[in-house]
Amino acid sequence: MFLPAPSPRLSGAGLWHARRRFFIDKMNGFQQIGGRSGGPARQKGPSMHEANLTVGGTMRRTARIAGMVLALALVPVLAWASGVALTGIGSRATALGGNYRAIAADWSAAYWNPAGLAQIQGLQAGFDLEVIKVRGYLTPAAWGNLGRFSVFVDSEVASKNRTFLVPAGGVGIRSGRFAFGLSVFAPFGLGATWDLLETQGKFESSYPKYDYDDDLKVIDIHPTAAVQLRDNFSIGAGLSIVYSSIMIQKPGFVPNPYLNPPDPSLRAFVNVAKFAEKGFLQSPYTHFLVNTKLDGDGWGWGANAGAIWKPFPTLSIGLAGQWYHDLSLDGKINAALYFPYNQQAHQTITALIKPTMDQMLQRGQITQEQYLGVVKAYSGERVSVYEGEKGSATVPLPATVGIGFAYTGIENTTLVADVSWTQWSSWDVIRIEMDNGQVSELREQWKNTVRIGAGIERNFGPVVGRLAWYTEPEAPPAATMTPTIPDINRRHVVIAGVGIPFGSLRLNIHAEKFFTPNRTVKEWLLSPDQTDYDNVAGKYRLTTFTVMVGLDYGL
Numbered sequence: 192m193f194l195p196a197p198s199p200r201l202s203g204a205g206l207w208h209a210r211r212r213f214f215i216d217k218m219n220g221f222q223q224i225g226g227r228s229g230g231p232a233r234q235k236g237p238s239m240h241e242a243n244l245t246v247g248g249t250m251r252r253t254a255r256i257a258g259m260v261l262a263l264a265l266v267p268v269l270a271w272a273s274g275v276a277l278t279g280i281g282s283r284a285t286a287l288g289g290n291y292r293a294i295a296a297d298w299s300a301a302y303w304n305p306a307g308l309a310q311i312q313g314l315q316a317g318f319d320l321e322v323i324k325v326r327g328y329l330t331p332a333a334w335g336n337l338g339r340f341s342v343f344v345d346s347e348v349a350s351k352n353r354t355f356l357v358p359a360g361g362v363g364i365r366s367g368r369f370a371f372g373l374s375v376f377a378p379f380g381l382g383a384t385w386d387l388l389e390t391q392g393k394f395e396s397s398y399p400k401y402d403y404d405d406d407l408k409v410i411d412i413h414p415t416a417a418v419q420l421r422d423n424f425s426i427g428a429g430l431s432i433v434y435s436s437i438m439i440q441k442p443g444f445v446p447n448p449y450l451n452p453p454d455p456s457l458r459a460f461v462n463v464a465k466f467a468e469k470g471f472l473q474s475p476y477t478h479f480l481v482n483t484k485l486d487g488d489g490w491g492w493g494a495n496a497g498a499i500w501k502p503f504p505t506l507s508i509g510l511a512g513q514w515y516h517d518l519s520l521d522g523k524i525n526a527a528l529y530f531p532y533n534q535q536a537h538q539t540i541t542a543l544i545k546p547t548m549d550q551m552l553q554r555g556q557i558t559q560e561q562y563l564g565v566v567k568a569y570s571g572e573r574v575s576v577y578e579g580e581k582g583s584a585t586v587p588l589p590a591t592v593g594i595g596f597a598y599t600g601i602e603n604t605t606l607v608a609d610v611s612w613t614q615w616s617s618w619d620v621i622r623i624e625m626d627n628g629q630v631s632e633l634r635e636q637w638k639n640t641v642r643i644g645a646g647i648e649r650n651f652g653p654v655v656g657r658l659a660w661y662t663e664p665e666a667p668p669a670a671t672m673t674p675t676i677p678d679i680n681r682r683h684v685v686i687a688g689v690g691i692p693f694g695s696l697r698l699n700i701h702a703e704k705f706f707t708p709n710r711t712v713k714e715w716l717l718s719p720d721q722t723d724y725d726n727v728a729g730k731y732r733l734t735t736f737t738v739m740v741g742l743d744y745g746l
Contacts, residue, residue, distance in 0.1 A: 279321035280376045282699035282741020286688035287646040288659030290609035292509035292595030298361035301374035301415040304497035304511035305427030308370040308417035315745035318360035325735045332728035339474040351384035372415040382406035393475040394529045395573040404440040423501040431493035443481035443723045448564045471536045480529040487522020505600035515588035524580045532571025581626045587617040603650040615666035655690035669712045679710040679731040705735035
């Protein structure tokens with residue numbers, strides 16, 4: 192038997208410990224819309240108590256879970272921006288590893304150092320196309336002594352093979368000591384698609400094939416102005432007009448309430464040991480799934496400024512900084528809860544546990560949400576949470592400041608080196624708001640990074656050869672590592688390229704190879720508010736390779 196003798200009266204507070212409040216919040220206001228395909232037949236209709244549970248609380252409690260669902264959806268947006276902070280802006284600049292702040296003598300000065308625009312002659316323009324191949328690999332970690340975490344695979348899985356084309360371009364013109372330009376580029380972006388969950392036959396068949404899927408585009412429209420104050424000193428500034436569009440889909444994981452109930456009173460009427468003996472507390476039954484999808488867009492703005500000083504004819508020093516105002520994103524959320532299916536467990540609960548729960552609910556000893564979690568735990572049903580719910584978030588984009596050096600004292604050779612600091616710690620607390628006035632905060636705990644690099648440019652007659660290197664540590668800690676983050680560890684990048692002139696045009700081609708050590712995240716960490724897990728534990732590895740082709744006019 193799974194049900195011991197009837198228990199004495201239980202208070203709602205005594206039934207569930209506060210640390211299971213995440214489950215209660217997840218269940219607030221859910222509406223039943225279907226049963227598991229291939230599982231039990233769809234219920235003709237809920238009982239009177241169930242009807243009150245599934246419908247009566249919906250409008251009252253929407254605000255309580257709205258912020259949580261939006262927070263879950265926004266995590267990949269933040270994560271991707273760090274891993275692929277795109278610096279492929281300007282084919283010459285990128286071929287030199289972004290070690291360009293002391294040169295910046297073309298249209299890409301808008302990004303690297305606006306003061307460099309004062310060094311162009313007449314009209315100058317350029318267009319680049321970067322081809323990015325990035326693929327992640329993950330072997331999910333076990334979940335303590337319970338084996339697999341939820342329905343995660345137990346072997347290495349590769350993300351979907353995708354190729355990204357990232358264009359950038361701009362124009363600049365100088366008249367006397369003044370120069371003006373307009374550029375368009377993507378400072379952040381890309382996306383990832385993963386199939387990490389084995390849901391077939393275990394959850395309702397409508398659960399999407401790709402459980403982690405995201406696509407982020409951030410476009411910076413950037414007017415710039417510069418002035419040469421002295422023969423050896425120039426300054427410049429630019430304005431960032433930023434547009435962003437996002438599509439995010441990700442799972443959330445709600446621990447099964449039968450799994451190690453914290454309150455002894457629950458054991459008084461549920462034989463948890465018997466559930467464990469029958470395998471009902473192993474994967475795939477350890478968690479309920481919440482599939483969340485967010486589509487949205489928004490506008491923001493920012494500014495950058497810089498200076499270039501030449502203390503000697505053969506030495507240039509460039510200093511530049513970029514700042515962004517918080518990006519406002521508005522979107523629509525769709526979310527659904529999926530219960531795992533086990534016929535034997537569901538029939539046992541319906542026959543032996545549900546009658547007791549009905550009585551307790553009627554007496555007010557448990558809440559509606561507690562009732563649903565216990566009675567529906569193995570039903571295989573899909574429950575709608577949100578359909579087109581509106582929400583918004585204020586997302587900070589990190590500031591960056593850097594200094595660069597360029598030395599031309601060797602014949603036909605330019606040596607460059609840069610150091611830059613990026614304030615990824617701005618992603619500590621993200622403010623999330625719903626149209627109904629609900630406000631939530633998402634904590635990320637990212638850390639600042641320092642990027643260093645060096646490069647060489649050598650003239651071989653009319654042809655120019657370039658070789659560069661840079662390194663930068665990862666920003667996200669293990670506590671918030673997920674499959675949507677390509678920034679798994681410190682990366683070392685080697686770049687090689689050439690520049691070939693064709694009259695007033697110059698064709699630039701280069702390739703970048705990323706060397707990123709594997710990273711192991713050992714522990715699954717429950718979020719402080721206990722609504723979901725902050726990370727995905729396992730062994731991560733990453734392969735990244737890029738090629739860029741650029742055409743510049745007027746150099």
